[in-house]
Amino acid sequence: MPETKPVLMQGNEACAEGAISAGVRFYAGYPITPSTEIAERMAARLPGLGGVFIQMEDEIASMAAVIGASIGGKRTLTATSGPGFSLKQENIGYAVMAEIPCVIVNVQRMGPSTGVPTAPSQGDVMQARWGTHGDHPIIVFSPASVYETYYLTIAAVNLSQKLRQPVILLLDEVIGHMREKVFIPEDSKLMVEKASDKVPADYKPYDEKGLTPLVPFGFGHYYHVTGLFHDQYGFPTGDPLQVERAQDRIHAKLDKYRDEVVLTNYIGHKEPRVVIVTYGCTVRSARAVIKKAYWQNRQPVGLLSLQTLWPFPAKEIETLAKQADVILVPEMNMGQILGEVERHVKGEAEVIPINRYDGEMISPDQISEKMGRWLS
Amino acid sequence: MANRQEVLLTGAGGQGLILASIMLAEAAVSDNKNVVQSQSYGPEARGGASMAGVIIDIDVIEYPKVVTPTVLLCMNQASYNKYLPLIKPGCIVIVDSTFVKGPFQEEYKVQVYPITSTAKEELKREVVANMLALGVVNAAAGLVARDIFREVIFKLAPKGSGELNQQAFDLGYSLYEHGSEQGAGKSAQNSQ
Numbered sequence: 037m038p039e040t041k042p043v044l045m046q047g048n049e050a051c052a053e054g055a056i057s058a059g060v061r062f063y064a065g066y067p068i069t070p071s072t073e074i075a076e077r078m079a080a081r082l083p084g085l086g087g088v089f090i091q092m093e094d095e096i097a098s099m100a101a102v103i104g105a106s107i108g109g110k111r112t113l114t115a116t117s118g119p120g121f122s123l124k125q126e127n128i129g130y131a132v133m134a135e136i137p138c139v140i141v142n143v144q145r146m147g148p149s150t151g152v153p154t155a156p157s158q159g160d161v162m163q164a165r166w167g168t169h170g171d172h173p174i175i176v177f178s179p180a181s182v183y184e185t186y187y188l189t190i191a192a193v194n195l196s197q198k199l200r201q202p203v204i205l206l207l208d209e210v211i212g213h214m215r216e217k218v219f220i221p222e223d224s225k226l227m228v229e230k231a232s233d234k235v236p237a238d239y240k241p242y243d244e245k246g247l248t249p250l251v252p253f254g255f256g257h258y259y260h261v262t263g264l265f266h267d268q269y270g271f272p273t274g275d276p277l278q279v280e281r282a283q284d285r286i287h288a289k290l291d292k293y294r295d296e297v298v299l300t301n302y303i304g305h306k307e308p309r310v311v312i313v314t315y316g317c318t319v320r321s322a323r324a325v326i327k328k329a330y331w332q333n334r335q336p337v338g339l340l341s342l343q344t345l346w347p348f349p350a351k352e353i354e355t356l357a358k359q360a361d362v363i364l365v366p367e368m369n370m371g372q373i374l375g376e377v378e379r380h381v382k383g384e385a386e387v388i389p390i391n392r393y394d395g396e397m398i399s400p401d402q403i404s405e406k407m408g409r410w411l412s
Numbered sequence: 413m414a415n416r417q418e419v420l421l422t423g424a425g426g427q428g429l430i431l432a433s434i435m436l437a438e439a440a441v442s443d444n445k446n447v448v449q450s451q452s453y454g455p456e457a458r459g460g461a462s463m464a465g466v467i468i469d470i471d472v473i474e475y476p477k478v479v480t481p482t483v484l485l486c487m488n489q490a491s492y493n494k495y496l497p498l499i500k501p502g503c504i505v506i507v508d509s510t511f512v513k514g515p516f517q518e519e520y521k522v523q524v525y526p527i528t529s530t531a532k533e534e535l536k537r538e539v540v541a542n543m544l545a546l547g548v549v550n551a552a553a554g555l556v557a558r559d560i561f562r563e564v565i566f567k568l569a570p571k572g573s574g575e576l577n578q579q580a581f582d583l584g585y586s587l588y589e590h591g592s593e594q595g596a597g598k599s600a601q602n603s604q
Binding site: 043044210215217317321323397400 | 449
């Protein structure tokens with residue numbers, strides 16, 4: 037194990053450090069509160085590592101630059117917040133379709149529109165899933181601490197490379213801006229999973245497996261990249277059979293690697309009556325509740341924190357629904373992941389929302405008050 | 413020190429309270445404590461309300477926001493009016509008399525120091541009032557061993573200003589040792 041010593045680090049800084057540990061050497065972005073520290077850190081660190089930092093003219097161009105750099109063989113990152121995330125959507129769809137790896141960070145702030153720039157929110161859960169048009173697969177992670185931000189960024193970069201799939205890191209202002217004591221490995225080279233360098237003579241960048249690494253442009257292999265449906269060599273096609281197969285293939289990748297993609301964490305009672313299901317900074321409030329209710333008072337309660345929001349952890353929710361009577365879903369929006377939980381609970385448990393959308397965190401008291409009603 | 417300390421540094425944007433809170437958090441890490449630092453502020457770089465919270469605990473810290481402050485610093489009148497009603501008895505309250513004019517109610521045992529005016533008069537630099545305040549706060553509450561701060565201040569202060577910031581921090585200690593201006597618990601009006 038590489039040596040570690042505790043440091044005080046901000047969530048946004050941990051995201052940048054995680055990206056660098058995972059081999060990201062290209063960043064293009066346009067600064068926006070509350071994500072700006074990621075750009076600042078990348079700007080300070082990348083030139084010294086032989087990487088490239090570009091402040092682009094806007095978020096649309098940033099996303100395009102990231103896609104271009106990725107085809108050029110770099111591991112890439114861009115970071116933004118709500119208004120900028122809206123602008124990136126078109127090109128995120130392009131990256132999904134052309135199967136170009138990249139990681140997009142959205143440090144959520146209060147919306148819609150410019151909203152309250154410095155206030156936290158979890159209002160972009162559905163936008164992260166369906167922001168770009170058309171049926172498309174997407175991976176979305178949501179960390180609940182500074183350290184989780186570090187390692188989920190690494191996971192995001194590696195998964196995006198492995199599956200040739202854009203990955204969205206959905207932070208919130210609380211996690212992005214807070215500073216915590218963390219242990220970060222000093223020698224970070226271990227974190228990089230390297231894609232295979234072996235390329236067959238008849239190179240098909242869009243073959244059946246869909247996991248063949250893209251050969252960087254300019255390295256001797258010609259292929260076509262397009263947002264149109266395409267054949268195995270990347271050339272456009274409108275053939276219904278090929279279109280359907282391509283759709284199935286890009287979706288099947290995520291199912292096949294579900295164990296690596298869908299990350300959750302359960303703490304609490306083995307046979308819980310009341311379970312909290314939440315994500316991001318709200319996990320912190322929920323953990324404070326569980327600490328008291330379960331670890332101190334041994335009440336039949338539990339907490340399922342979702343590090344992966346999309347693909348939605350359906351199996352985990354179905355299992356919980358069979359055990360618990362009540363599932364509480366606190367989130368800092370008007371109810372987004374709630375609908376998804378209800379869909380998979382299938383009426384087997386009572387699903388109770390706890391929503392807050394005034395720009396403040398949901399407090400532990402708010403959750404335990406609701407929980408108490410179902411325990412008595 | 414109690415197991416858990418929740419420190420709230422409040423004032424106006426531009427007074428350097430967030431930097432002071434980061435220094436306190438860094439010092440706590442060097443002291444092998446668990447720590448979470450958070451802040452809230454408006455979109456402006458100067459002016460507007462600014463608040464920074466630091467939770468120091470030997471246990472794991474879950475909820476990252478300050479709920480029950482054990483130490484409250486108020487660097488302007490607006491923050492004093494806003495945050496004083498939130499505290500419970502036993503909380504250490506420190507105010508900068510340069511900007512906060514009371515009333516200093518008996519039950520809160522408010523400690524009053526001329527923080528910004530001292531920075532201006534003694535160091536000719538109003539900008540280091542935050543370090544002076546940090547000195548007073550740490551002297552009053554004993555959050556982290558005093559000698560740990562030197563390294564942190566030199567690391568985090570803008571380049572070339574380490575010594576000035578350290579001086580301001582030490583001046584905060586002298587200010588505390590000299591005692592509260594109006595005397596703890598006395599209202600400003602009464603002492604005049």
